[in-house]
Amino acid sequence: MSQTSNAPIIRMNSVHKWFDEYHALRNIDLNVREGEKLVICGPSGSGKSTLIRCINALENHDEGDITVNGNTLTRDLKSINDIRRDIGMVFQSFNLFPHLTVLENCTLAPVQVKKTPLGKAAETARHYLERVKIPEQADKFPGQLSGGQQQRVAIARALCMEPKIMLFDEPTSALDTEMVKEVLDIMVSLAGEGMTMLCVTHEMGFARKVADRVIFMDEGQIIEINDPTSFFDNPQHERTRAFLSQIMH
Amino acid sequence: MREIFFSDLASAMTTLILAVVILTAVPQILSWAIFDSVWTGDPAACVDAGACWSFLGEKHPFILFGIYPPDERWRPLVVILLLIALALWTLPTAHWTRRTLYLWIAGVFTALLLMRGGVFGLQHVPTADWGGLPVTLLLTVLSLAISFPFAIVLALGRQSKLRIFSWASIGFIEIVRGLPLLSLLFITSIMLPLMLPEGITIDNLLRALAALTIYAAAFLAEVIRGGLQGVNTGQAEAARALGMRWVQTTRLIVLPQAIRKVIPPLTNTVVVVVKNTSLVLVIGLFDLLSAGRAALSDPDWPAPYAETYLFIAVIYFAICFGISRYSLWLEKKFEQGVQ
Numbered sequence: 001m002s003q004t005s006n007a008p009i010i011r012m013n014s015v016h017k018w019f020d021e022y023h024a025l026r027n028i029d030l031n032v033r034e035g036e037k038l039v040i041c042g043p044s045g046s047g048k049s050t051l052i053r054c055i056n057a058l059e060n061h062d063e064g065d066i067t068v069n070g071n072t073l074t075r076d077l078k079s080i081n082d083i084r085r086d087i088g089m090v091f092q093s094f095n096l097f098p099h100l101t102v103l104e105n106c107t108l109a110p111v112q113v114k115k116t117p118l119g120k121a122a123e124t125a126r127h128y129l130e131r132v133k134i135p136e137q138a139d140k141f142p143g144q145l146s147g148g149q150q151q152r153v154a155i156a157r158a159l160c161m162e163p164k165i166m167l168f169d170e171p172t173s174a175l176d177t178e179m180v181k182e183v184l185d186i187m188v189s190l191a192g193e194g195m196t197m198l199c200v201t202h203e204m205g206f207a208r209k210v211a212d213r214v215i216f217m218d219e220g221q222i223i224e225i226n227d228p229t230s231f232f233d234n235p236q237h238e239r240t241r242a243f244l245s246q247i248m249h
Numbered sequence: 250m251r252e253i254f255f256s257d258l259a260s261a262m263t264t265l266i267l268a269v270v271i272l273t274a275v276p277q278i279l280s281w282a283i284f285d286s287v288w289t290g291d292p293a294a295c296v297d298a299g300a301c302w303s304f305l306g307e308k309h310p311f312i313l314f315g316i317y318p319p320d321e322r323w324r325p326l327v328v329i330l331l332l333i334a335l336a337l338w339t340l341p342t343a344h345w346t347r348r349t350l351y352l353w354i355a356g357v358f359t360a361l362l363l364m365r366g367g368v369f370g371l372q373h374v375p376t377a378d379w380g381g382l383p384v385t386l387l388l389t390v391l392s393l394a395i396s397f398p399f400a401i402v403l404a405l406g407r408q409s410k411l412r413i414f415s416w417a418s419i420g421f422i423e424i425v426r427g428l429p430l431l432s433l434l435f436i437t438s439i440m441l442p443l444m445l446p447e448g449i450t451i452d453n454l455l456r457a458l459a460a461l462t463i464y465a466a467a468f469l470a471e472v473i474r475g476g477l478q479g480v481n482t483g484q485a486e487a488a489r490a491l492g493m494r495w496v497q498t499t500r501l502i503v504l505p506q507a508i509r510k511v512i513p514p515l516t517n518t519v520v521v522v523v524k525n526t527s528l529v530l531v532i533g534l535f536d537l538l539s540a541g542r543a544a545l546s547d548p549d550w551p552a553p554y555a556e557t558y559l560f561i562a563v564i565y566f567a568i569c570f571g572i573s574r575y576s577l578w579l580e581k582k583f584e585q586g587v588q
Contacts, residue, residue, distance in 0.1 A: 058486055084492040095487035099505050108501065109491035161491060
């Protein structure tokens with residue numbers, strides 16, 4: 001595994017979240033160290049997306065504390081913006097801005113949020129587009145790209161903000177099988193560089209390869225956390241075993 | 250051919266009847282418009298003749314400029330040309346910049362100053378004497394320009410989670426939409442002065458502009474709201490996750506996509522706004538249509554209604570057709586940028 005320091009960069013203490021009557025997160029306690037790679041899996045509706053969406057306040061948690069890089073998340077806009085500055089996010093459905101070119105997708109937030117001069121932002125954008133291996137698509141619109149290419153642009157767009165943490169919410173679920181690998185390859189290389197990563201995914205090969213810990217969630221609770229070898233070869237919990245047997249065939 | 254026009258008895262009959270109508274109508278229209286028409290000459294020549302085009306030759310300055318002082322007609326002419334030039338300049342999307350916005354503000358300000366006069370040695374012409382096409386164009390441009398930002402606020406307000414905003418927006422939109430424009434014009438032109446303290450008067454043209462703006466805002470707001478609903482929530486989420494604030498997200502991500510999605514209904518509303526300006530004649534303003542009607546009241550001429558209304562219709566059609574062709578072009582241009 002890659003180098004990890006001991007200071008937790010994300011702390012979640014007794015976090016609860018409700019959607020009206022529905023108890024989506026139940027008493028979540030989780031510490032993530034800087035540079036750590038976490039893979040979160042579980043059946044649909046288990047709260048795994050809600051968990052990572054609470055970390056950058058796309059969902060507001062109702063109880064408990066979330067601290068990211070020393071900033072405690074409150075409903076206060078400033079605390080939310082401070083935290084989002086450190087966190088990049090990649091969505092299942094890419095969510096690229098269709099009316100902007102690939103390059104503009106990558107420069108918009110640095111220019112608007114960090115007030116980076118456009119020239120410098122474009123330079124950074126081209127650097128990250130190079131890293132996700134599509135520098136030649138910079139002037140195209142997202143609609144002209146394949147799903148795999150779009151997701152790679154989405155990764156580059158998030159990296160352009162130079163975040164400390166990357167959240168991936170089922171990044172390969174909307175992709176055709178032949179495009180999954182090109183996106184996973186980028187994620188593996190990102191992991192190799194020490195980025196802190198939380199990935200909601202069912203790509204168990206990826207989990208084995210890069211994860212420091214794998215989390216299994218069900219019904220809003222963390223059922224099991226373990227290193228990938230123990231997690232896959234010797235799952236402790238009955239529900240984990242049932243889930244693994246379903247997705248591994 | 251045969252399949253289309255003579256496929257069965259009913260369609261054959263329809264074809265024959267239409268053919269007879271067309272064959273008898275076309276020669277009549279041609280003889281009225283061309284062969285029997287009067288192109289030059291005095292009013293007497295128009296009696297018992299076809300189309301009296303010479304009337305338009307004589308009266309077109311009055312129809313275009315109304316009762317604006319005849320010696321000063323170059324001023325409204327410059328205003329018309331200025332507004333057309335600005336509109337043409339704005340057509341390419343590459344020109345949609347802050348500079349173009351300033352050009353418009355400067356242009357409209359210049360146009361109003363030129364019409365009004367009273368400075369730089371220009372004779373002062375009160376708005377009561379303005380008339381014809383410049384009034385139509387200025388009312389259109391100003392009511393659209395003022396109502397559009399207002400409509401965006403209303404559309405966003407209607408979606409707001411804060412009840413006070415959404416109720417205020419819904420109330421405004423529903424009340425205005427439920428009123429005929431005519432009654433709104435009467436309210437602003439007759440009731441508003443009664444409600445104001447004595448000694449304060451608002452220009453008649455401004456009152457008409459207020460009514461047209463309020464009306465356009467309510468309709469544009471509903472069109473824009475439709476667009477807002479069509480933008481995937483993931484778009485705003487992605488922007489927020491990148492640290493963009495609500496104003497940035499709305500201005501740079503949500504609104505541009507929302508408006509692109511509703512270009513066809515937006516065009517529809519704009520065309521309606523253009524034509525609605527003709528209703529100001531009921532409160533005594535001299536727009537293009539009322540100037541035409543006034544021209545017809547000249548007792549020296551045999552009142553050629555058809556020719557005059559045709560002339561006015563052609564101008565309206567040119568404006569509205571231009572707008573709708575342009576919107577088609579825009580729609581095509583933005584296709585690649587819409588998911």
